[in-house]
Amino acid sequence: MIGVETVSVFVLSVVELFQPSEFIGVLVDALSKASLYIMIAAGLTIIFGLIGVVNFAHGSMTMLGAYLGGFLVTVVSPGGLLSVAAFFVAAAGIFVVLTVAGGAMEKALIKPIYDRSPIYHILLTLGVAFVLDELIEIGATLYGISLISPWRAPLDAIPGVLDSTYTVAGASFRGLDIFEIGIGVVAVGVIWYFINRTRYGLYIRACTEDSEMAEALGVDVPRTFTLVFGVGVGLAGVAGLLLTWDLTGLMGQGGGATIFLSTSVLLPAFVVVIVGGLGSFEGTVLAGLLVGAVDALTTWLFVNEVVGFSALPEISLFVILILVLAVRPRGILGSQEVTLD
Amino acid sequence: MALLEIEDVDTYYGDSRILQDVSMEVGEDEIVAIIGRNGVGKTTVMRTVLQMTPPREGKVRFKGVDVTGAETHEVAGMGMGWVPEDRRPFTQLTVEENIRISVKGGDIDGKVEKAFERFPLLTDSRNSKAMKMSGGEQQMLALARGLVGDNDLLMVDEPSEGLSPKVAGDIMNALEDAAEDSSLLVIEQNLSVAFDLADRYYMLDNGEVVSQGETEGLDEDPEELMEHLRV
Numbered sequence: 001m002i003g004v005e006t007v008s009v010f011v012l013s014v015v016e017l018f019q020p021s022e023f024i025g026v027l028v029d030a031l032s033k034a035s036l037y038i039m040i041a042a043g044l045t046i047i048f049g050l051i052g053v054v055n056f057a058h059g060s061m062t063m064l065g066a067y068l069g070g071f072l073v074t075v076v077s078p079g080g081l082l083s084v085a086a087f088f089v090a091a092a093g094i095f096v097v098l099t100v101a102g103g104a105m106e107k108a109l110i111k112p113i114y115d116r117s118p119i120y121h122i123l124l125t126l127g128v129a130f131v132l133d134e135l136i137e138i139g140a141t142l143y144g145i146s147l148i149s150p151w152r153a154p155l156d157a158i159p160g161v162l163d164s165t166y167t168v169a170g171a172s173f174r175g176l177d178i179f180e181i182g183i184g185v186v187a188v189g190v191i192w193y194f195i196n197r198t199r200y201g202l203y204i205r206a207c208t209e210d211s212e213m214a215e216a217l218g219v220d221v222p223r224t225f226t227l228v229f230g231v232g233v234g235l236a237g238v239a240g241l242l243l244t245w246d247l248t249g250l251m252g253q254g255g256g257a258t259i260f261l262s263t264s265v266l267l268p269a270f271v272v273v274i275v276g277g278l279g280s281f282e283g284t285v286l287a288g289l290l291v292g293a294v295d296a297l298t299t300w301l302f303v304n305e306v307v308g309f310s311a312l313p314e315i316s317l318f319v320i321l322i323l324v325l326a327v328r329p330r331g332i333l334g335s336q337e338v339t340l341d
Numbered sequence: 342m343a344l345l346e347i348e349d350v351d352t353y354y355g356d357s358r359i360l361q362d363v364s365m366e367v368g369e370d371e372i373v374a375i376i377g378r379n380g381v382g383k384t385t386v387m388r389t390v391l392q393m394t395p396p397r398e399g400k401v402r403f404k405g406v407d408v409t410g411a412e413t414h415e416v417a418g419m420g421m422g423w424v425p426e427d428r429r430p431f432t433q434l435t436v437e438e439n440i441r442i443s444v445k446g447g448d449i450d451g452k453v454e455k456a457f458e459r460f461p462l463l464t465d466s467r468n469s470k471a472m473k474m475s476g477g478e479q480q481m482l483a484l485a486r487g488l489v490g491d492n493d494l495l496m497v498d499e500p501s502e503g504l505s506p507k508v509a510g511d512i513m514n515a516l517e518d519a520a521e522d523s524s525l526l527v528i529e530q531n532l533s534v535a536f537d538l539a540d541r542y543y544m545l546d547n548g549e550v551v552s553q554g555e556t557e558g559l560d561e562d563p564e565e566l567m568e569h570l571r572v
Binding site for chain 1: 391393412413414417418422423425429431432433434438441442443445486490
């Protein structure tokens with residue numbers, strides 16, 4: 001009987017989900033989450049695909065972007081609609097600072113161990129992650145910023161237009177969701193253009209396939225590696241800034257700038273990269289949309305008490321990973337399987 | 342002064358010495374062939390010149406500049422091109438992108454168009470991915486890539502390998518045309534083809550230069566060389 005009841009509730013919920021009021025809400029939530037997943041994973045996948053380095057410091061770079069960005073937004077936010085402009089100033093600043101920092105990290109730390117086994121890359125980037133996390137913790141503590149709960153100051157700087165809830169066709173969503181979708185669409189467009197329509201993008205695609213041949217044709221491969229590593233880290237930083245304002249976060253982990261941010265974004269980012277296919281930006285976009293949709297849907301199921309456990313979004317993420325690795329190990333659009341060679 | 346000077350070079354893969362005390366020269370407007378059996382180090386000479394496998398001993402000079410230990414892209418940027426044995430097209434790029442990436446500056450669009458004029462067979466597959474090309478087309482593309490870079494020296498590894506006689510003939514004609522613009526260093530196992538094309542030759546055995554000289558007349562009586570090559 002319990003089984004019948006459960007099935008009935010589930011079927012009724014599914015029917016309810018397809019009501020415009022619910023469907024639009026879940027769709028907006030899915031797209032806004034997808035934007036975050038794509039922005040975090042895009043940097044990781046182009047670094048992984050081109051350089052072959054598994055950057056375990058990527059989550060920490062995202063967290064660094066969240067705290068530095070949060071600081072900038074708080075400092076420069078003039079209030080009202082101008083705060084939206086302040087966000088873009090902060091985003092540009094974070095992108096530049098983290099791109100330079102990422103490029104410096106590649107040149108100083110990663111480049112000397114390119115020829116070593118991938119285990120060296122993992123250990124080194126893990127070391128960088130631990131150091132960065134500790135430094136951020138020290139900095140936040142010095143400024144009296146709470147590490148456990150989301151940092152309030154940048155949340156208070158969210159402009160009203162983004163903090164407000166809007167209702168369309170009976171569906172409710174925050175302005176911030178639409179803002180995140182807009183940022184995501186622009187980011188995908190810019191990255192796609194950069195990879196497919198610029199000379200450096202051509203270098204990146206060629207080097208991803210055969211960097212030795214590209215260098216023999218005159219391509220400055222070391223500089224391309226540095227640029228890509230830097231841009232990948234810069235993108236992670238901008239995603240971190242967005243997460244500073246987003247309290248719903250990813251995979252039901254809770255958002256905002258906290259000391260848990262680095263680890264809570266790293267695993268989903270790796271899943272998106274692997275599901276999309278190593279080194280494939282288009283694959284990452286598709287995987288980001290898929291994971292965003294599953295995250296939003298499972299969150300809706302929990303919020304609407306169709307299922308009673310909050311870990312459903314996280315479990316679903318890893319079910320997707322397991323299924324993809326079992327059925328299509330090279331991911332949706334990848335040309336190579338995950339290896340440690 | 343020769344365009345390319347390789348002086349007493351020793352090159353290793355790990356602990357294995359592949360080239361031993363190798364010296365070669367390629368002059369301006371000259372075609373030089375490297376001949377020898379499989380595995381004697383012919384390809385390693387080209388990898389050494391481009392510093393993909395830098396020598397442990399000896400010097401490589403290009404246009405009088407010591408490039409030993411330089412970055413490969415720096416050497417290539419000085420005007421050196423390479424057409425590898427396995428062609429190595431970027432299979433995920435289109436034919437046009439494969440050519441475009443090889444242009445080292447100046448009027449990029451104009452140079453790309455010139456490459457298609459020079460190799461009209463590539464025009465039909467211009468916007469197709471290189472992975473869809475036949476072996477002959479890939480060799481043509483690899484050659485176009487090497488030529489579009491305005492290189493003063495083009496190194497071509499086994500240009501006729503695996504191709505039908507007709508396609509190999511087309512490739513050799515293209516190489517002869519290429520020689521009007523740049524010097525060539527060519528690895529070729531087919532001796533009559535090598536001697537038809539080249540002005541001089543170096544023969545390698547066990548990583549050492551065992552014979553060298555003018556090619557003129559050799560194609561009439563290559564018995565001694567055939568003995569060395571055991572072919």
